[in-house]
Amino acid sequence: MMELKMPLARRGFLTTALGGAVCAALPARAATEATATPPNVISQPPRQWGAAAGPAYFPDPDVIALDPSFSNLTYFAAPIRRIYDKGDWTEGPAWSSEGRYLVFSDVVQSKALRYIWETGEVTEFRPDSYAANGNCFDFQGRLITCEDFFRRLVRFEHDGSVTVLADKFEGKGLNSPNDVVPHPDGSIWFTDPGYGTNISEGHADEPGGPTNPDGKIRWKIGRELIGEIGGVRRQQDHVFRLAPDGTLKAVLMEKDVTCPNGLAFSPDYKKLYIASTPAGPGQKKGGDQAIHVFDVQGDSLTNGRVFADMRFHGAQMNPDGFRADVFGNLWCGVTGPLGLCGVFVFSPQGVLLGRIRLPQGCSNLTFAGPKRDHIVMCAGSALYMLQVGVQGAASS
Numbered sequence: 001m002m003e004l005k006m007p008l009a010r011r012g013f014l015t016t017a018l019g020g021a022v023c024a025a026l027p028a029r030a031a032t033e034a035t036a037t038p039p040n041v042i043s044q045p046p047r048q049w050g051a052a053a054g055p056a057y058f059p060d061p062d063v064i065a066l067d068p069s070f071s072n073l074t075y076f077a078a079p080i081r082r083i084y085d086k087g088d089w090t091e092g093p094a095w096s097s098e099g100r101y102l103v104f105s106d107v108v109q110s111k112a113l114r115y116i117w118e119t120g121e122v123t124e125f126r127p128d129s130y131a132a133n134g135n136c137f138d139f140q141g142r143l144i145t146c147e148d149f150f151r152r153l154v155r156f157e158h159d160g161s162v163t164v165l166a167d168k169f170e171g172k173g174l175n176s177p178n179d180v181v182p183h184p185d186g187s188i189w190f191t192d193p194g195y196g197t198n199i200s201e202g203h204a205d206e207p208g209g210p211t212n213p214d215g216k217i218r219w220k221i222g223r224e225l226i227g228e229i230g231g232v233r234r235q236q237d238h239v240f241r242l243a244p245d246g247t248l249k250a251v252l253m254e255k256d257v258t259c260p261n262g263l264a265f266s267p268d269y270k271k272l273y274i275a276s277t278p279a280g281p282g283q284k285k286g287g288d289q290a291i292h293v294f295d296v297q298g299d300s301l302t303n304g305r306v307f308a309d310m311r312f313h314g315a316q317m318n319p320d321g322f323r324a325d326v327f328g329n330l331w332c333g334v335t336g337p338l339g340l341c342g343v344f345v346f347s348p349q350g351v352l353l354g355r356i357r358l359p360q361g362c363s364n365l366t367f368a369g370p371k372r373d374h375i376v377m378c379a380g381s382a383l384y385m386l387q388v389g390v391q392g393a394a395s396s
Contacts, residue, residue, distance in 0.1 A: 016213070021184045034310035037061070041357045042339040049082040049359075049382075062342070062357035063386070065249070070354030073329060073345065078387035080356065083376075084114065084122050088376035089201075091321075092179070094396040095368040096134040102368050102376055103143060104383065105132040107201050115376070115383065117369065121307070128260070134179035134305055134321070134364070137396035144188060148196025149203060149223070151230035153177045155189070166190075166248050170239065173231020176202050179262050179321055179364070182395060184268060186244035187299070189251070189283065191260040194280035197234045209233040210282030220268075234282045239263070239274060241299055252294075253302045253385060259287035262321035262364065264370060265296070267328050267393035275319040275332075291319050291332065291346075308332075309349050319335050319376075321364025325390045329353065331375060335361025353381060367392020 039047040047062070048054060057078035063074055074345035084090075087110035095102050102115040103125055113130035114124050121154070124131075130149035137143055143156040146163070151174045152167035165188065167174055176196025181189050196202030197211045203226050206216030211234050219227045239252035239260050252260065262275040272294050279286030291308045294301035307330075310317040315336050322332035328348035335341050342358035343365060360380035368376045372391045377384045 023190060031058075041342075041359050046359070050085060053082075060084075061331055063177055063354070065354045067347075067351065067353040069347075070345065072087070073279055073325070073327075073390045074387060075387050075389045080358075080384055080386045081311070082382055083120060083385050084148075084383040085115075085381060086122075087113075087383075089363070089379045089380065090383055091133050091363050092135040092146070093364055093366040093368070093376050093378055093383075094137055095366055095372070095376075095392075096137055096141070096143075096396070097370075097372075097374050098141055098186065100370060102366070103135050104376075104378060105129060105135065105145075106132055107131055107148060112145070123303075131196060133196065133201075134177070135343070135396075136180050136394075138177050138188070139181040139184060139186075139395055144180055144182070146180055146190060147230075148176040148178075149230070150225075151202065153180065153190055165246075166240065166242055167364075168241070169211050169235070169248055169250065172235055173233065175231060175234055175237070178260075181263055181265055183265065188242040189263060189272065190240055190242070191263055191274065192235075192238045192240060193259045193261060193277070194234045194237065194282060195261075196266050198281040205234055206232040206284065213282075243299065249299060251299070252304075256304060257287065257292055258285065259283070261287075262319065262333070264322050264324050264330065264394065266324055270296055272301060273322065273330060275322065277318055277320065287392050289316055291322075291330070308344075308346055308352070310334065310344075312344075312352075317344070318361070319342070319344075320362065323391045325367070326393045327390065328393075329369075329390070331365060333365050333377065333379075335360030335363070342379075343375070356386060366396065367394070 018280040040061040059076045087106045092105040110131045112126040116123040130147040134146040145271040153165045156162045168311040174191045175194040178191045204217040204219040205212040238250045241249045241251045259277045276287030290306045293307040295303045309344045317334045317336040320333045330346045332344045341361040343356035345353045362379045365377045
């Protein structure tokens with residue numbers, strides 16, 4: 001797909017026009033230097049981040065328009081900034097409008113972390129998160145968290161207590177709830193692939209389970225609570241709806257979407273987008289690495305179809321977490337080859353409008369800030385932030 005140049009705003013047009021006039025009067029060498037390309041993710045040397053980043057360039061060279069309409073969704077004078085770089089595998093960003101902070105997970109370090117808006121400081125939110133992955137705030141402002149280690153979904157109440165929302169389905173333990181979104185009707189929807197059924201991100205199965213078939217993995221060592229709570233044997237993949245009364249219903253089975261991962265509602269809650277990702281632990285066949293979309297009919301999903309096949313420049317990209325903006329565009333974290341990975345932005349019709357190039361694949365993202373007009377992107381060990389020209393639609 002050809003990458004179109006972003007149309008210039010009035011301020012950008014004047015800058016370009018004046019710059020051209022000056023360059024015409026300069027010697028050839030000076031004119032060449034005046035139009036040098038700023039460093040970016042794939043330049044040599046590559047773009048630097050943090051204290052070594054140097055001056056910002058506008059528009060940011062790694063915010064790339066593929067369709068002219070993308071300029072309406074971005075802000076030309078905003079650079080991509082790295083705001084944290086001490087993680088192992090960052091995930092699950094969720095914005096608290098009341099607290100003006102961002103909660104996110106480091107799955108491998110098993111920590112819940114908090115980015116404070118006013119100071120830019122990152123602090124420990126919970127020193128042991130039990131390998132938490134996805135997070136969201138419900139419509140009452142309560143934090144809901146997917147715990148890979150205990151293979152369960154929990155809610156933190158306003159009084160500080162913890163409620164286990166789901167840890168079993170049909171009498172069997174869950175796999176590892178991965179991503180979660182609230183619905184205005186009070187229900188909670190979440191995916192349950194098996195990515196936490198391994199040593200790094202949770203714990204392996206008991207001997208004989210799909211992720212420990214020969215029993216060689218000493219699955220109980222490392223934490224005293226393994227096996228006491230939560231699943232101990234990998235099950236089929238599911239997408240679940242948890243009703244306000246606590247009823248847990250599988251709205252999708254593994255045959256419908258294999259390895260379901262990120263999920264997000266459209267702004268009107270009439271559609272649910274779900275990412276299908278590669279094979280997880282103990283699984284021979286993975287997903288198709290496409291984004292699927294379903295119509296929401298009460299407590300059920302219908303009319304499933306592929307929203308985006310995630311093929312780009314000859315590469316099969318892998319979608320992960322995503323969020324919709326107020327106009328229904330889908331901002332999707334993707335992994336893949338350097339230079340292609342980062343964030344893809346799709347129109348409601350599935351047209352790729354633009355992308356944000358990052359030095360690492362993006363596992364998840366959310367809209368943050370008092371106006372909800374900043375994208376915070378989890379990418380490997382780091383968090384990146386970009387002010388955009390649109391607001392997020394979801395509650396967190």
